[in-house]
Amino acid sequence: MRISVIGTGYLGAVHAACMTRLGHEVVGYDTDSAKVDSLSRGVSPFFEPEFGAVLESALATGRLRFTSSAEEAVRGAKVHFICVGTPQQLGSDAADLHFVDAAVQMVADVADCDGLIVGKSTVPVGTAQRLADRLNRDGSRLELAWNPEFLREGLAVRDNLHPDRLVFGVTSQHAEKSLMEVYAKIIDDGTPYITTDLATAELVKVAANSFLATKISFINAMAEVCEVANADVVTLSEALGYDARIGRRFLSAGLGFGGGCLPKDIRAFSARAGELGASDALTFLREIDKINMRRRDKVVTVAGTLLGGNFLGKNIAVLGAAFKPNSDDVRDSPALNVAAAMHLKGASVRVHDPKAIPNARRQFPTLTYCSAIDDACRNTDLIVLATEWDEYRSIDPRLFLSLVREPRMLDARNAVDYDFWSEAGWQVYALGRGALNS
Ligand SMILES: NC(=O)c1ccc[n+]([C@@H]2O[C@H](COP(=O)([O-])OP(=O)(O)OC[C@H]3O[C@@H](n4cnc5c(N)ncnc54)[C@H](O)[C@@H]3O)[C@@H](O)[C@H]2O)c1
Structure with a gap:
């Protein structure tokens, strides 16, 4: 399956490389071009055990690319993982959601075929419904699901490929089916998954x-x-x-x-x-x-x-x-x-x-x-x-x-x-x- 990963920081870079291990063709997109250049050269911008080797082998298969072009990442992909940051707002305890909002809007604007936007960023409850409503209101051909990520830094590759469980927040059987297809290998390994x-x-x-x-x-x-x-x-x-x-x-x-x-x-x-x-x-x-x-x-x-x-x-x-x-x-x-x-x-x-x-x-x-x-x-x-x-x-x-x-x-x-x-x-x-x- 052709997948885009939007935001290639600690979570997104690891997720992008690991998705190739599941047999997918992945394009990682980030607004930080230095990060994109580094990842494209096979050099991890951060220290994470095992990630360097996984990145290198994923690039060598030709199934993983990184780009600063939204069109290159999004066009042709059936599933778009949103992995951008959700930092604390300045002067408040609340999460700053402007990266997530911008990433979802960008995918909606650029996508050229039907598909599924899958949030992995950690967000306040209600965010996904708000974004889904926005897509519906705009008449988008894209659907929205949420698939939170539980990886731990230091064990990120292992946790991403062998999670304790998968959680699929969906609003349709079609979305559930797409996520099961993405994670088919992990589910076949016996990993429990919960659809909700x-x-x-x-x-x-x-x-x-x-x-x-x-x-x-x-x-x-x-x-x-x-x-x-x-x-x-x-x-x-x-x-x-x-x-x-x-x-x-x-x-x-x-x-x-x-x-x-x-x-x-x-x-x-x-x-x-x-x-x-x-x-x-x-x-x-x-x-x-x-x-x-x-x-x-x-x-x-x-x-x-x-x-x-x-x-x-x-x-x-x-x-x-x-x-x-x-x-x-x-x-x-x-x-x-x-x-x-x-x-x-x-x-x-x-x-x-x-x-x-x-x-x-x-x-x-x-x-x-x-x-x-x-x-x-x-x-x-x-x-x-x-x-x-x-x-x-x-x-x-x-x-x-x-x-x-x-x-x-x-x-x-x-x-x-x-x-x-x-x-x-x-x-x-x-x-x-x-x-x-x-
Ligand atoms: N780091 C972890 O261990 C971990 C684990 C589980 C969940 N999460 C969650 O995942 C999310 C990302 O965390 P992280 O640690 O990877 O953050 P990060 O800051 O390392 O990475 C976020 C990346 O998103 C990019 N970005 C921002 N806006 C963008 C846009 N519009 N389009 C494309 N790229 C954009 C940034 O340039 C950056 O590279 C957060 O919500 C975090 O809470 C993180």
């Missing part, structure tokens, strides 16, 4: 992200209690996780969630519920957000205490800039947020990350970046482990003793072996593992 209305499909995505955010903030709220009760949140989450009704995943206390999805999605969901007259139902999401943001403040406060109450003249290494390991995405990154806050308080902050330094530098040009871990840590008064890359878990604290000015480690991700570091002579503080100086 547009609103439910949109809600599945934001409800899933809200649940995950809630789990993370729940354990971080427990960490706050552990910090005052002199208890250990790592042991607490291990013990909770054995309960099959609770489960261990997304129950790691630390610096909280960030990135281009969870924070803006829960805010937009709350804002939308308010517009629909159901704000009471989601007031808890505001608390989830607050708990999450408080972890960032907590790390800065603890760092100040560990440094004797003064950041001025202190050297701090921040290990990690990406919002999570195995990604170079720094959107709303807790690590960078903490690094910038300590820099503003007068510390000299050096940031290391295995993949995200170019993106981090663009966002926070005034911070100092190091490409080697030991360069970041040399002569420091404090190391803050802010993103749990494997590289940091395997640091030998004995070897780093002679490198630093003061052997202090603030483990904001509960990533290192606390006892090993303490026995090696370090003052270690890990979030949620008891009171400071206990």
